[in-house]
Amino acid sequence: MAEADTSVRSTCPYCGVGCQIDLKVRNDRIYKVDAPFNIAPNFGRLCSKGRFGVDFVHHPSRLTQPLIRKDLGSKPRQPVGLEGFRPATWDEALDLAADRLAEIVQARGGDAIGTFCSAKATNEDNYIFQKFIRGVIGTNNVDHCARLCHAASVTGLQIAIGSSAMSNSIAEMKDLDMFIVTGSNTTETHPVISTFLREAIVNHGAKMVVVDPREIELCQFAELWLRPTAGTDVAVFQAMAQVIVSENLVDRDFLRERVENFENYRLEISDSTPEWAEAISGVPAADIRTAARLYAQANQAAIYWGMGISQSVHGTDNALSLSNLALLTGNLGKSGSGLNPLRGQNNVQGCSDSGGLPNVFPGYQLVTDDEIRTKFERDWGVLLNPQEGLTTMEMVDAAERGAIQAYFVMGENPMMSEPDLRHARHVMEDLDFILVQDIFLNETGEYADILLPAASFAEKSGTFTNSDRRVQLIRPAVPSPGQARADWEVLCDLAVRVEQRLGRESSAGFSFTSPAEIWDEMARLTPPFQGITYDRLERESGVHWPCPTPDHPGTPYLFTDTFPRGKGQLVSLDYNPSAELPDDEFPFILSTGRVLYHWHGGTMTRRSKLDDIYPEPTVEIHPLDADQLGVQAGDWIQVRSRRGQIRVRTLVTERSPQGMVFIPFHFAEAAANELTMDVRDERAKIPDYKVCAVAVEPLAE
Numbered sequence: 001m002a003e004a005d006t007s008v009r010s011t012c013p014y015c016g017v018g019c020q021i022d023l024k025v026r027n028d029r030i031y032k033v034d035a036p037f038n039i040a041p042n043f044g045r046l047c048s049k050g051r052f053g054v055d056f057v058h059h060p061s062r063l064t065q066p067l068i069r070k071d072l073g074s075k076p077r078q079p080v081g082l083e084g085f086r087p088a089t090w091d092e093a094l095d096l097a098a099d100r101l102a103e104i105v106q107a108r109g110g111d112a113i114g115t116f117c118s119a120k121a122t123n124e125d126n127y128i129f130q131k132f133i134r135g136v137i138g139t140n141n142v143d144h145c146a147r148l149c150h151a152a153s154v155t156g157l158q159i160a161i162g163s164s165a166m167s168n169s170i171a172e173m174k175d176l177d178m179f180i181v182t183g184s185n186t187t188e189t190h191p192v193i194s195t196f197l198r199e200a201i202v203n204h205g206a207k208m209v210v211v212d213p214r215e216i217e218l219c220q221f222a223e224l225w226l227r228p229t230a231g232t233d234v235a236v237f238q239a240m241a242q243v244i245v246s247e248n249l250v251d252r253d254f255l256r257e258r259v260e261n262f263e264n265y266r267l268e269i270s271d272s273t274p275e276w277a278e279a280i281s282g283v284p285a286a287d288i289r290t291a292a293r294l295y296a297q298a299n300q301a302a303i304y305w306g307m308g309i310s311q312s313v314h315g316t317d318n319a320l321s322l323s324n325l326a327l328l329t330g331n332l333g334k335s336g337s338g339l340n341p342l343r344g345q346n347n348v349q350g351c352s353d354s355g356g357l358p359n360v361f362p363g364y365q366l367v368t369d370d371e372i373r374t375k376f377e378r379d380w381g382v383l384l385n386p387q388e389g390l391t392t393m394e395m396v397d398a399a400e401r402g403a404i405q406a407y408f409v410m411g412e413n414p415m416m417s418e419p420d421l422r423h424a425r426h427v428m429e430d431l432d433f434i435l436v437q438d439i440f441l442n443e444t445g446e447y448a449d450i451l452l453p454a455a456s457f458a459e460k461s462g463t464f465t466n467s468d469r470r471v472q473l474i475r476p477a478v479p480s481p482g483q484a485r486a487d488w489e490v491l492c493d494l495a496v497r498v499e500q501r502l503g504r505e506s507s508a509g510f511s512f513t514s515p516a517e518i519w520d521e522m523a524r525l526t527p528p529f530q531g532i533t534y535d536r537l538e539r540e541s542g543v544h545w546p547c548p549t550p551d552h553p554g555t556p557y558l559f560t561d562t563f564p565r566g567k568g569q570l571v572s573l574d575y576n577p578s579a580e581l582p583d584d585e586f587p588f589i590l591s592t593g594r595v596l597y598h599w600h601g602g603t604m605t606r607r608s609k610l611d612d613i614y615p616e617p618t619v620e621i622h623p624l625d626a627d628q629l630g631v632q633a634g635d636w637i638q639v640r641s642r643r644g645q646i647r648v649r650t651l652v653t654e655r656s657p658q659g660m661v662f663i664p665f666h667f668a669e670a671a672a673n674e675l676t677m678d679v680r681d682e683r684a685k686i687p688d689y690k691v692c693a694v695a696v697e698p699l700a701e
């Protein structure tokens with residue numbers, strides 16, 4: 001007899017909007033997804049991924065049992081499919097993993113292990129992950145995809161104001177007066193946010209300025225669209241600042257009370273005129289002036305940005321060029337304004353908040369601060385490594401040097417998401433040990449010695465923290481397939497086994513019975529979470545941190561009175577060109593990014609019905625370029641860089657400007673990262689995924 005239908009409230013597992021969803025379940029299967037109309041942040045809205053894309057949960061290729069590589073120990077390590085693995089029991093797989101990890105810790109120290117936690121997993125999963133890596137393995141080599149994502153925004157905002165989270169909330173968007181969207185293809189990547197932005201324009205008369213080299217959908221609603229050559233944003237925004245200063249459109253009171261370095265800054269940017277910026281970026285000087293006046297003269301003006309700003313060799317400067325604008329005009333610390341890097345993954349904010357970074361414990365408490373480290377040492381009953389760990393790309397470098405011998409990757413897919421995959425592969429081939437914990441066998445899992453099957457978001461409880469710092473619950477709706485277990489459970493089990501092999505009592509404490517208990521421990525050690533409990537999340541459906549006490553309402557917008565660094569800092573910037581520019585052999589700029597229907601390496605969306613809508617790898621190319629190359633819409637063509645080549649189908653469109661092509665990085669059979677390069681922003685260590693040089697070549701019939 002069929003079981004009665006149930007409806008389980010949860011949080012969408014895709015993007016940082018954090019839409020609340022109702023999973024409709026019959027016979028242990030999700031057959032439909034709805035959204036509750038009365039609850040933030042989405043108030044009944046969903047995009048196609050939330051509504052139709054969670055069917056990956058039931059895909060037959062979910063990992064259902066632990067797997068061990070058949071040719072263990074052979075080198076160079078080759079990628080293998082499922083046939084290259086044999087099934088194992090949890091005991092066998094975890095004992096083997098613990099043996100190998102403990103051996104390396106004993107022989108070389110914990111710093112010989114590089115680990116990646118997951119912006120797809122919960123706060124509780126990630127808290128346990130970093131507790132295990134720091135407390136048992138003894139290294140701070142913990143990082144995650146935020147490094148490939150908003151690292152430059154984080155670094156820039158830390159310099160400018162001392163805090164990196166989105167300053168204002170999604171709920172404020174519909175009442176905006178004026179806003180800038182730059183380097184964010186919001187309708188495809190944060191679709192529900194884009195509906196609130198449109199609402200501000202349509203219902204509230206807000207004026208939007210889009211700054212993007214591609215003609216994204218939002219351009220249709222823009223008061224003004226600035227189209228800089230890719231990689232030239234610093235010139236455009238610095239010139240806007242120059243206009244604001246020279247036309248005296250600054251907020252004098254705000255500058256006096258809350259900002260430092262104005263006098264210096266004013267002098268240093270005096271030459272950064274709109275004409276100077278036009279020569280660099282191609283954006284007409286008059287448009288730069290108009291944009292500057294629109295932003296500075298609005299009562300409240302906000303800036304939203306994405307990867308077009310952050311993923312650049314000068315990403316930190318890009319972010320600083322935006323914080324300068326907000327500080328000059330006092331557009332911070334009040335509703336409907338702010339500096340808002342739109343966070344990408346469902347729980348990328350939370351993974352960082354929970355300590356999934358090489359320099360901080362949960363709540364951004366520095367691992368190098370003796371007092372803080374002592375607090376964690378006392379609580380966890382262990383001695384902790386006082387040295388900052390390595391970032392994602394630094395771990396790749398260290399592996400290449402042999403300083404890192406093993407990887408533990410939970411819920412990430414570096415073999416699709418890292419730049420210059422040929423190089424990344426080469427590094428994987430030589431590692432001594434690779435442990436992967438995922439819901440599917442992805443391109444990274446193909447290199448693993450041991451694969452541990454994880455429960456998906458729909459099979460466990462826990463919390464995700466969305467882009468506007470709202471902590472929200474997920475709840476189990478269906479059973480996990482086969483023997484798959486929640487990440488935190490696997491990690492606790494593994495941690496105890498490693499401790500035993502290292503001859504320690506179970507000191508760091510991994511005897512949790514539920515995610516709620518884990519949350520309580522994390523909150524106890526992390527002041528901004530102390531007012532948040534599962535009971536409260538059940539009652540209020542979500543709370544914005546900082547929330548220091550149980551009676552605190554949570555904080556939708558930040559910096560009302562002060563910045564974490566005290567005063568905000570204006571930083572004058574030089575324009576620097578991109579690292580690789582087109583030449584005769586590689587005459588096109590390649591930009592990579594996303595489309596609405598797919599997610600990153602495609603592990604989830606390509607196992608969903610969304611793949612029927614967008615089944616093939618594409619390249620966006622301007623009609624004039626297509627003509628010149630003699631290629632037609634739909635032709636398969638080759639795109640080649642100094643690092644590799646792929647075959648993709650031509651999409652002839654004016655969306656990308658002449659001389660630039662755009663390739664989404666979702667397709668393993670034509671991975672865009674075969675082409676990209678590993679050149680990084682010096683301060684943020686983020687690779688440039690938005691500008692490299694390629695040749696585009698028709699394929700012989």
Ligand SMILES: Nc1nc2c(c(=O)[nH]1)N[C@H]1C(S)=C(S)[C@@H](COP(=O)(O)OP(=O)(O)OC[C@H]3O[C@@H](n4cnc5c(=O)[nH]c(N)nc54)[C@H](O)[C@@H]3O)O[C@H]1N2
Pocket residue numbers: 015016149150182183184185186188189190211212213214216229230231232233305306307308309343344345591592593594595596597598599600690
């Ligand atoms: N459908 C879908 N949604 C997603 C994701 C996904 O994979 N699929 N991933 C999530 C994640 S993790 C993230 S980080 C976000 C990313 O969200 P976005 O940042 O919106 O995603 P991208 O496609 O990388 O788009 C970057 C935008 O920057 C523009 N751009 C490129 N170069 C430049 C430049 O030099 N200057 C400026 N100003 N703009 C430039 C591109 O034209 C594009 O519009 O999306 C999240 N949402």
Ligand SMILES: Nc1nc2c(c(=O)[nH]1)N[C@H]1C(S)=C(S)[C@@H](COP(=O)(O)OP(=O)(O)OC[C@H]3O[C@@H](n4cnc5c(=O)[nH]c(N)nc54)[C@H](O)[C@@H]3O)O[C@H]1N2
Pocket residue numbers: 118120121122145146148149150307311344345410411412413414416417418419437438439440442454455456457487592593594599600601602603604665672673676689
């Ligand atoms: N060329 C190019 N490359 C890029 C970018 C770009 O714009 N251009 N963008 C970069 C950015 S912004 C990002 S954020 C990265 C993203 O890069 P990654 O984080 O490496 O990519 P995902 O495909 O999201 O990987 C998530 C993995 O988690 C697994 N997973 C899902 N749920 C769970 C769970 O509950 N538990 C566990 N254990 N696993 C789970 C999925 O199956 C998948 O394998 O890519 C970066 N790479």
Ligand code: SF4
Pocket residue numbers: 012013014015016017018019042045046047048049050051190191192193
């Ligand atoms: S906007 Fe983001 S959180 Fe909302 S349904 Fe779409 S992917 Fe999910």
Ligand SMILES: [Mo]
Pocket residue numbers: 145148149150344345
């Ligand atoms: Mo991201």
